[in-house]
Amino acid sequence: MDASRVTALHLLRVFAASKTALTLSIATGLIAGVASARLLTFITNALESGRHEAIEIAVIFFALCFVALASSSVSLILLSRIAQENLYGLRLWLSRCIVAAPLRQAQALGAHRLMAALTKDVESVVVAQEVLPALFIEGSKIIAVFVYLWMLSPPLLFVTATYVIVGVVGLQAPQKWAMRWLEQARKTENAMFDHFRAATEGGKELKMDARRRRAFLDDELRETARVLKTQRIKALVIFVLIDRWAETLFYLLLGLVLFVIPRFQAVSSETLTGFTLAILFLGGPLSLVGGGLPNIGKGVVALRNIEAMGLRLTAEAEVVADAPPAFRQARPGVLELEGVTHRYSSENDDVGHRLGPITLRIEPGELIFVTGGNGSGKTTLALLILGLFPPDAGAVRLGGTLVTHDNREAYRQNFSAVFADAFIFDSLLGYADAKAQERARELLALLELENKLRIEDGRFSTVDLSRGQRKRLALLTAYIEDRPFYLFDEWAAEQDPKFRELFYHKLLPELKALGKTIIVITHDDRYFHSADRVLHMACGEIEAFCRSVETFRADHEERLQHA
Numbered sequence: 038m039d040a041s042r043v044t045a046l047h048l049l050r051v052f053a054a055s056k057t058a059l060t061l062s063i064a065t066g067l068i069a070g071v072a073s074a075r076l077l078t079f080i081t082n083a084l085e086s087g088r089h090e091a092i093e094i095a096v097i098f099f100a101l102c103f104v105a106l107a108s109s110s111v112s113l114i115l116l117s118r119i120a121q122e123n124l125y126g127l128r129l130w131l132s133r134c135i136v137a138a139p140l141r142q143a144q145a146l147g148a149h150r151l152m153a154a155l156t157k158d159v160e161s162v163v164v165a166q167e168v169l170p171a172l173f174i175e176g177s178k179i180i181a182v183f184v185y186l187w188m189l190s191p192p193l194l195f196v197t198a199t200y201v202i203v204g205v206v207g208l209q210a211p212q213k214w215a216m217r218w219l220e221q222a223r224k225t226e227n228a229m230f231d232h233f234r235a236a237t238e239g240g241k242e243l244k245m246d247a248r249r250r251r252a253f254l255d256d257e258l259r260e261t262a263r264v265l266k267t268q269r270i271k272a273l274v275i276f277v278l279i280d281r282w283a284e285t286l287f288y289l290l291l292g293l294v295l296f297v298i299p300r301f302q303a304v305s306s307e308t309l310t311g312f313t314l315a316i317l318f319l320g321g322p323l324s325l326v327g328g329g330l331p332n333i334g335k336g337v338v339a340l341r342n343i344e345a346m347g348l349r350l351t352a353e354a355e356v357v358a359d360a361p362p363a364f365r366q367a368r369p370g371v372l373e374l375e376g377v378t379h380r381y382s383s384e385n386d387d388v389g390h391r392l393g394p395i396t397l398r399i400e401p402g403e404l405i406f407v408t409g410g411n412g413s414g415k416t417t418l419a420l421l422i423l424g425l426f427p428p429d430a431g432a433v434r435l436g437g438t439l440v441t442h443d444n445r446e447a448y449r450q451n452f453s454a455v456f457a458d459a460f461i462f463d464s465l466l467g468y469a470d471a472k473a474q475e476r477a478r479e480l481l482a483l484l485e486l487e488n489k490l491r492i493e494d495g496r497f498s499t500v501d502l503s504r505g506q507r508k509r510l511a512l513l514t515a516y517i518e519d520r521p522f523y524l525f526d527e528w529a530a531e532q533d534p535k536f537r538e539l540f541y542h543k544l545l546p547e548l549k550a551l552g553k554t555i556i557v558i559t560h561d562d563r564y565f566h567s568a569d570r571v572l573h574m575a576c577g578e579i580e581a582f583c584r585s586v587e588t589f590r591a592d593h594e595e596r597l598q599h600a
């Protein structure tokens with residue numbers, strides 16, 4: 038579905054859910070507007086009639102003040118609540134879009150853009166929504182004043198209304214111009230977030246080399262910050278000019294009513310006083326509306342960006358329903374890849390990298406090692422096997438069932454994976470039941486992590502660990518999932534010899550004994566003898582076996598004898 042429709046539907050749902058609050062807020066907002074305008078007529082009448090000393094006039098005046106205050110407060114509070122409800126939904130919706138989006142799309146968008154949308158854009162929408170309720174009240178004041186003007190003199194109102202409409206329409210073009218600069222600035226902000234990411238993640242490298250740091254700060258970051266500054270200044274200058282011009286138009290209107298119109302049409306002095314006071318009264322609401330425009334502008338740009346991002350993310354969003362029973366396998370089935378291909382294409386890379394076509398059959402309970410040079414496509418193959426990348430062509434089958442767009446999420450639930458760049462959550466997330474915690478504690482001991490951290494209420498006491506220890510913790514979480522398939526991407530690369538030995542000679546055989554199918558991406562040729570099969574990848578394809586596992590076993594025997 039179109040993302041803007043998704044967002045619009047979401048907003049409608051929010052408003053529908055808070056229908057009563059919204060109706061009440063509109064009603065109280067209108068009461069506030071009318072009460073304020075009534076105060077104005079009251080002041081005018083009291084001054085004109087000279088009855089301002091009468092006690093009942095004072096009582097009515099203060100009563101009106103109270104009504105205006107109470108009703109505008111109720112209206113503002115209700116609208117603020119609806120706005121916050123709306124934002125709550127927007128944040129959740131965007132986060133869900135990001136998590137549900139195909140990995141390839143999320144990667145193509147880049148972490149910096151996603152972070153910019155989640156923080157910067159959502160924040161801009163917050164500010165705009167905070168301004169909106171006030172604009173609503175001021176808007177109702179303006180309408181009420183126009184009604185009052187109509188009661189005073191319809192021809193004068195006609196002139197005033199025409200003047201205001203022409204003024205507002207005339208300001209549309211510069212407003213669009215300002216919005217274009219805001220949109221440009223928003224795009225530059227993505228680049229700024231990328232620099233912030235480099236500054237935080239590349240902190241060590243930048244500290245180590247003054248020349249690189251200077252180039253980064255002076256050429257890259259400063260230039261982007263300068264462009265951003267210029268674009269925002271341009272937008273804000275246009276908004277200031279619009280605001281000032283609107284105020285000038287407003288004084289010109291006063292001049293028109295006071296000095297020009299009476300020359301052409303007879304107007305009583307009471308009507309002129311009433312009009313003058315009403316137009317002066319309009320100054321407050323109009324300047325508030327004008328002052329709120331930049332924030333509303335930024336909010337609109339942010340919302341458009343969120344919608345566009347949602348559109349890209351949800352275009353191929355996967356079905357994230359629970360796994361259908363056919364795919365909830367206790368034991369692994371045969372896994373088949375048939376002519377599977379994948380091509381990376383990125384904004385900066387016209388050529389892209391092509392993997393496959395790959396045809397591969399993995400039997401239940403097999404222990405397969407995948408090896409090959411850097412960039413040969415091992416991780417890409419793993420992502421295709423795990424269902425994180427859909428194949429561009431060819432088919433993946435599990436137990437004879439074809440993996441499709443609709444069941445890919447369910448298919449993935451058969452795999453436990455530890456990635457080369459494993460992310461460590463600070464809790465057992467979803468596996469915090471007593472049995473899982475007990476198993477986790479046993480594994481902490483086996484992986485020699487029990488002195489480093491504890492598990493309390495499903496949370497790890499710390500995740501500030503060395504890289505090797507973090508990988509062990511990732512292994513622990515994968516074990517707890519207890520799925521029929523296991524995939525390890527260069528798990529042992531950061532382990533000391535003792536843990537490599539433990540991994541290849543104890544953990545993997547134990548998993549195999551449990552009937553699991555295991556795929557291990559590895560460069561550890563010392564341990565190739567323990568696999569059932571070794572696949573060698575080169576240039577995105579599985580090469581014909583250069584050596585059989587038997588030859589690796591013979592090598593191993595020989596090494597043992599020499600030792």
Ligand SMILES: Nc1ncnc2c1ncn2[C@@H]1O[C@H](COP(=O)(O)OP(=O)(O)OP(=O)(O)O)[C@@H](O)[C@H]1O
Nearest residue numbers: 144381382383390410411412413414415416417418
């Ligand atoms: N996100 C990406 N966007 C574009 N191209 C990519 C991306 N990730 C990888 N590639 C390209 O795909 C090729 C295969 O990458 P892959 O990560 O699968 O290799 P690998 O065999 O796992 O390498 P290594 O042993 O270094 O981990 C690389 O040459 C790289 O150019």
